[in-house]
Amino acid sequence: xxxxxxxxxxxxxxxxxxxxxxxxxxxxxxxxxxxxxxxxxxxxxxxxxxxxxxxxxxxxxxxxxxxxxxxxxxxxxxxxxxxxxxxxxxxxxxxxxxxxxxxxxxxxxxxxxxxxxxxxxxxxxxxxxxxxxxxxxxxxxxxxxxxxxxxxxxxxxxxxxxxxxxxxxxxxxxxxxxxxxxxxxxxxxxxxxxxxxxxxxxxxxxxxxxxxxxxxxxxxxxxx
Amino acid sequence: xxxxxxxxxxxxxxxxxxxxxxxxxxxxxxxxxxxxxxxxxxxxxxxxxxxxxxxxxxxxxxxxxxxxxxxxxxxxxxxxxxxxxxxxxxxxxxxxxxxxxxxxxxxxxxxxxxxxxxxxxxxxxxxxxxxxxxxxxxxxxxxxxxxxxxxxxxxxxxxxxxxxxxxxxxxxxxxxxxxxxxxxxxxxxxxxxxxxxxxxxxxxxxxxxxxxxxxxxxxxxxxxxxxxxxxxxxxxxxxxxxxxxxxxxxxxxxxxxxxxxxxxxxxxxxxxxxxxxxxxxxxxxxxxxxxxxxxxxxxxxxxxxxxxxxxxxxxxxxxxxxxxxxxxxxxxxxxxxxxxxxxxxxxxxxxxxxxxxxxxxxxxxxxxxxxxxxxxxxxxxxxxxxxxxxxxxxxxxxxxxxxxxxxxxxxxxxxxxxxxxxxxxxxxxxxxxxxxxxxxxxxxxxxxxxxxxxxxxxxxxxxxxxxxxxxxxxxxxxxxxxxxxx
Numbered sequence: 001x002x003x004x005x006x007x008x009x010x011x012x013x014x015x016x017x018x019x020x021x022x023x024x025x026x027x028x029x030x031x032x033x034x035x036x037x038x039x040x041x042x043x044x045x046x047x048x049x050x051x052x053x054x055x056x057x058x059x060x061x062x063x064x065x066x067x068x069x070x071x072x073x074x075x076x077x078x079x080x081x082x083x084x085x086x087x088x089x090x091x092x093x094x095x096x097x098x099x100x101x102x103x104x105x106x107x108x109x110x111x112x113x114x115x116x117x118x119x120x121x122x123x124x125x126x127x128x129x130x131x132x133x134x135x136x137x138x139x140x141x142x143x144x145x146x147x148x149x150x151x152x153x154x155x156x157x158x159x160x161x162x163x164x165x166x167x168x169x170x171x172x173x174x175x176x177x178x179x180x181x182x183x184x185x186x187x188x189x190x191x192x193x194x195x196x197x198x199x200x201x202x203x204x205x206x207x208x209x210x211x212x213x214x215x216x217x218x219x220x221x222x223x224x
Numbered sequence: 225x226x227x228x229x230x231x232x233x234x235x236x237x238x239x240x241x242x243x244x245x246x247x248x249x250x251x252x253x254x255x256x257x258x259x260x261x262x263x264x265x266x267x268x269x270x271x272x273x274x275x276x277x278x279x280x281x282x283x284x285x286x287x288x289x290x291x292x293x294x295x296x297x298x299x300x301x302x303x304x305x306x307x308x309x310x311x312x313x314x315x316x317x318x319x320x321x322x323x324x325x326x327x328x329x330x331x332x333x334x335x336x337x338x339x340x341x342x343x344x345x346x347x348x349x350x351x352x353x354x355x356x357x358x359x360x361x362x363x364x365x366x367x368x369x370x371x372x373x374x375x376x377x378x379x380x381x382x383x384x385x386x387x388x389x390x391x392x393x394x395x396x397x398x399x400x401x402x403x404x405x406x407x408x409x410x411x412x413x414x415x416x417x418x419x420x421x422x423x424x425x426x427x428x429x430x431x432x433x434x435x436x437x438x439x440x441x442x443x444x445x446x447x448x449x450x451x452x453x454x455x456x457x458x459x460x461x462x463x464x465x466x467x468x469x470x471x472x473x474x475x476x477x478x479x480x481x482x483x484x485x486x487x488x489x490x491x492x493x494x495x496x497x498x499x500x501x502x503x504x505x506x507x508x509x510x511x512x513x514x515x516x517x518x519x520x521x522x523x524x525x526x527x528x529x530x531x532x533x534x535x536x537x538x539x540x541x542x543x544x545x546x547x548x549x550x551x552x553x554x555x556x557x558x559x560x561x562x563x564x565x566x567x568x569x570x571x572x573x574x575x576x577x578x579x580x581x582x583x584x585x586x587x588x589x590x591x592x593x594x595x596x597x598x599x600x601x602x603x604x605x606x607x608x609x610x611x612x613x614x615x616x617x618x619x620x621x622x623x624x625x626x627x628x629x630x631x632x633x634x635x636x637x638x639x640x641x642x643x644x645x646x647x648x649x650x651x652x653x654x655x656x657x658x659x660x661x662x663x664x665x666x667x668x669x670x671x672x673x674x675x676x677x678x679x680x681x682x683x684x685x686x687x688x689x690x691x692x693x694x695x696x697x698x699x700x701x702x703x704x705x706x707x708x709x710x
Contacts, residue, residue, distance in 0.1 A: 052622065052704040073626070080624025091619045091706050095241035096234065103230060108624040112230040133241070149623070 002061075003028045003156060003188050004049065009058030009068070011044045011211075018044040019055065020211040028156070031179070031189040031222075033199035036208035043161075045208065046192050050159050051079040063156060080109055084150030088162035090142040092134040098145045099130040102152050109153040120148040124178060140171025147178050151187070158182060160191045164198055176201050235636040245612070249605045249641050250648070253683055256598025257649020261679040262656035263591045265672060267584060269657070273665040274580055275544045279313050280347040283540035284572040285554060287315075293563025295536045297524075303564050304541075306556040311549075313542040314344025319527050320537050322414055323382045323520065324437055328372050329445075331415045331438040334382065334520040336527025339363075345542040349516070352376065353508025359525050362504040365517035369509045376508050382520070383501040384530040385416045401427045407490025411437070411482035412444045418499075419486040421457075432457045434483060444479030453480070463488040500530045541566075547577040595686065602690035606638060610694045614701055621703035634695045635688060642687030646680030653679060 006024040010017060019041045026032050036042050047053035048060060051067055052075070060068045067078055079085075092101045102117040121130050124144040134142055143163065150158050160179075164172040176198065179189055191202060199205045205217040239246040266273075278284075287303050289295035297317065304315055319336040339355045353376030356363055362382075364374055374380060385408050403423045411417040415438035424430040434448040447453055453473045457464070464470050464484050472480035504526070510516060528534055543550060550568055557566035610617070617630060625633075654671050661669045 047704045050622070050704075052702070076621070076624060076626055079622070085622055085706075087706055089706070091615065091622075093234075093616050093619065095237050100233065100237065104234065104620070105623050107227060107230045107234075108620070108626075108629060111227060 001028045002026070003030075003063060004190075005059075005061040006045075006048075007059040007061070009048065009055035009060060011041075011048065011053070012056045017211050019048075021058075022208075022211070022213055024206060024213070026188060026190065029183070029186045029188055030204065031183045031202045032191070033202035033205040034190065034192045034208065035194070035196075035199050035205055036214075040208040041211040042192050042208055044211075046159065046161055049157075049190060050083060050085060051075040080153075082156045084153065084155035084158040086143070086146050086150045086158065086160035086163045088165040090134075090139065090146050090166070092142055092145060094134050097131050097133055098126060098137065098141075101134070101145055102149045105149045105152050117148075117152060120152045121145070123151075124148045125174070138171075140167050140174065143167060143171065143175055144178070147175060151182060155187070157188045157190065160189070162193055162195075163191060164193070164195060172198070231632070231636065235633060235640055238633075238637055239640060245609060246641070249602065249609065250645055252598065252601040252605055253641050253645030253687055254648040254652070256594060256601065256686065257645045257679050257683040258652040258656055259594045259649075260591060260598070260682060261649045261653025261675055262660065263587055263594065264678070265654060265657035265669065265675060266660060267587045267591065268672065269661065269669050270583055270587060271546060271580055272544075273661065273667065273669075274576070274583060275546070277665065278572070278576045278579075279344075279542050279544055281572055282348060282569075283316070283345045283542050284569050284576070285541040285543055285550060286567045286569060287539040287541060287557065288565050288567065289536075290563050290565050295539070295564060296534045297536065299561065299564050300536060300539050303539075303557045303561050303566065306560055307541070307543055307553050311544050313544055314341045315539055315541045316341035316345040317524065317536045317539040319524065319531075319535060320519075321384060321527070321531055322416070323384055323530070324416060325372065325380055326383055326435075326437065327381055329438045329441070330368075330372055331413075332368055332518065332520055334362075334522060334527070336522055336524045338524055339521075342521070345540045346512075346516075348512060350511045351508040352511065353506070356507045356521075356523060359523050359529075360502065360504055361507045361523070362526075363508050363510050363521040364506050365519045365521075366509055366511045367517040368520060369506075374506050374509075376506055378506045380504050380506060381501060382504060382530070383499050385418065385499045386531075401425045403427070405487075405490035407486040407488075409482040409485035409489065411439050412476075412478040413438070413440075415439050415444075417444075417447070417479060417482040417486055419483060419490060421487055421490050428459050428461050429457045429487075432487065436479065439476075439479050444476045444482075447473055447476055447479050447483050457487065462490075500532070502526060502530060546580075547573050599686055599690045602638075602641075602687055603693055606634070606691050606694035607697065609637075610634070610698045613698075615706060617698050617701045618703050618705040621701065622706045627699045630698050631695050634691055634698055638687040638691035639684045642684035643680060645687070646683030647676070649683055650676040650679035 002025060004026040006022055008021050008023055009019055010021055011019040034042055034045065048055055055068050058068065059066050062078065063082060067075060070078065093104060096104065099114060099117050099121060102120055103112040103114060106112045106117060118127060118130055121127050124147050126141060126144055129137060129141060137145065164175055167175065179201065183189055191198060193199055200219060203219055203222045205219065207214045287300060300317055304312065316337055320333055322331055323334040324331040342349065351363065369375060401423060402425060405421040408416050408418045417437055417439060418435040420433045422430045432454055436445045436448045439445045450473055456470050460469055464487060466472055466481055466484045470484060504522065543553065550573055554566040554568055557564065620630060654675065657669060661667060
């Protein structure tokens with residue numbers, strides 16, 4: 001069953017076509033990587049999938065709803081309800097503790113629940129670090145808090161932007177293991193990355209070049 | 225955990241865990257609130273402060289007898305009951321009479337008063353020496369002291385000559401053979417001329433003796449010695465008419481008229497009011513730069529001994545109240561007591577009102593400017609806070625924060641700052657006002673408990689208003705900035 005469908009979308013900035021007639025189909029529960037060099041249109045695609053931007057042309061169906069025509073207010077609502085975001089720069093609220101950062105996501109979504117937030121931190125192995133401020137956490141720990149924050153509201157889609165770009169190998173593996181867990185639980189994952197190793201962890205890799213889908217690679221070794 | 229608690233937790237954490245930024249914002253609000261609260265305190269207190277200040281310019285209300293009525297101490301005390309005790313700074317009664325200092329051939333106006341009240345109603349009195357404390361002591365005006373050469377410690381003998389009756393004495397007195405009559409009348413310059421007349425067996429004038437008192441020796445003073453002038457009265461029967469049966473002394477017409485009037489109104493010595501003479505010690509010399517320098521001040525008791533009357537001419541009141549309130553007191557006194565009227569010293573009350581008006585307008589204006597400056601300052605700080613936290617705001621929006629939540633969070637932080645700044649300002653503002661009050665007005669002020677909530681509410685309002693523009697900026701931030709770290 002299809003969760004996300006991009007139908008012939010283009011994003012045009014003046015003369016520049018950041019995305020040129022791209023189509024993409026992601027099924028519920030699928031783990032997809034998007035690769036491509038700088039300027040290939042990855043970020044633009046990520047913004048559109050993440051409901052932070054709208055295409056100039058084309059349709060974006062998320063869970064059957066065309067989000068390309070929505071107002072920015074309802075885009076916010078859709079993003080909050082359906083999407084969990086993970087960023088390269090971790091991005092935590094620097095004056096809130098780890099558990100509070102997770103609760104911020106709950107706060108905007110529905111109701112803050114400290115117990116649930118602590119359980120999410122436990123899941124990423126940071127139960128003991130829950131009361132630490134971001135400045136007291138390592139980069140890997142911060143990114144794990146961000147994973148906990150992304151999954152706390154049980155989103156249908158987790159959208160990760162270079163999630164391991166700033167991590168060492170050990171932490172990269174921890175994060176990828178967490179992704180694999182989420183995948184097993186049925187969460188749909190879209191991971192934008194430079195890193196072939198990260199892309200290899202996914203079921204399918206889409207390669208973008210010059211705003212177009214250059215090729216699509218199915219990972220034969222997935223799950224092995 | 226409820227959403228409200230999480231909101232508070234986020235807002236307070238933002239302020240408490242980012243101390244340096246918070247301190248700057250808090251300081252700008254706090255200082256603004258301090259000056260505001262201080263100015264408002266002064267603004268509210270100015271009328272009272274200035275009221276007390278103005279009282280150093282002298283009395284602002286007079287109590288006078290109505291025409292044909294007599295004012296005395298009881299009447300005055302009754303009138304004063306219309307004025308609340310704490311607003312009545314002082315009430316000095318005055319009785320003015322003309323006294324002679326025969327030894328110096330001088331006469332001057334003497335004022336009987338209550339020396340305990342004079343410093344309150346006339347704080348500008350400058351005295352070389354001291355105020356009299358006992359009876360038989362006087363305070364002498366500077367110009368008199370200079371003329372007759374007295375200073376603190378000198379003694380002076382003052383005589384009260386009852387004013388002569390303006391009607392001529394009846395025939396039963398002035399036509400009695402062999403009678404001895406005494407009389408007086410006001411001559412040149414207010415000085416009293418005294419006469420003693422002896423009648424012969426036919427009730428005609430046998431001899432006239434004149435005491436010219438303070439009349440100028442070269443002019444009026446000659447009536448006492450000029451033989452031709454004195455002799456013209458001999459053998460005449462009273463009453464006399466100047467220009468018909470007697471002639472004025474050349475160059476002394478006024479004194480001559482006084483002599484004739486004194487003779488005509490002379491009475492048998494026992495029936496005439498006797499002059500009273502008392503010895504006084506000078507305790508001090510008064511300098512005011514005004515007409516008071518021409519007066520001799522003595523206690524009311526001495527004045528009553530001299531004149532035999534408890535009558536008062538006027539009472540000067542110093543009342544610490546606004547123009548309208550004063551008007552109300554004056555009306556109450558005039559209507560409430562018979563034979564007494566109260567009047568405002570318009571010269572004082574009007575200038576008070578106008579100075580007060582200007583001062584309050586000034587303080588109001590300064591308050592407004594400070595308010596504006598505070599708003600600009602807080603707004604700038606919040607603007608800096610917003611640009612410093614662009615990423616965080618973007619993150620919050622990416623996590624699903626609506627524009628409303630972003631607004632609420634910043635407004636919440638602003639108002640929390642306003643609350644802290646307001647409490648700080650309310651307390652420090654009182655200290656500020658106290659310092660200003662003590663240094664400028666020389667008196668302390670009492671803490672207005674109402675000031676604290678007002679300062680808090682105003683600071684929160686200012687903080688909220690100042691946040692409007694920064695919040696607009698915050699809301700406009702694109703959540704996409706959090707992707708691909710800049």
